Amino acid sequence: MEMEKQKSEFNMAVATLQRMHNLLVLVSIASSSLDAHSWFHYLLPLYRELSPFMKKDKAEEYKEKIKSMLVEINDWNKKSTPYGSAAISSELYFKLHTFEMELREVMDDQDLLTRRGEDASKAFK
Numbered sequence: 001m002e003m004e005k006q007k008s009e010f011n012m013a014v015a016t017l018q019r020m021h022n023l024l025v026l027v028s029i030a031s032s033s034l035d036a037h038s039w040f041h042y043l044l045p046l047y048r049e050l051s052p053f054m055k056k057d058k059a060e061e062y063k064e065k066i067k068s069m070l071v072e073i074n075d076w077n078k079k080s081t082p083y084g085s086a087a088i089s090s091e092l093y094f095k096l097h098t099f100e101m102e103l104r105e106v107m108d109d110q111d112l113l114t115r116r117g118e119d120a121s122k123a124f125k
Contacts, residue, residue: 020049020112027100036088037080039096040073046103053110062102069095
């Protein structure tokens with residue numbers, strides 16, 4: 001007879017959400033600064049945090065996008081100088097923007113951004 005596993009009173013949910021929040025802040029700063037390198041590299045740990053919530057085929061699709069964008073980010077880095085960053089191409093900007101929005105959709109689908117089904121009027125009571 002197999003013993004039933006007890007559920008822990010503690011888990012990493014709050015810490016995970018805090019890390020995701022911190023990454024989203026950094027993503028926002030990097031994207032508004034048009035810093036493609038930082039934007040991309042802040043999206044990567046966000047992807048890693050979200051990957052357990054993704055279907056396997058979607059996670060694989062994102063891996064391929066990451067590989068593709070990494071080549072472009074490396075090219076962008078080569079054009080940058082110690083005195084400033086190269087201008088971000090509209091194509092690379094759109095790829096980063098789209099990837100960010102897709103990750104945010106995963107968060108939304110998993111109710112990691114906002115809680116659903118609750119009366120919003122009671123949220124701060």
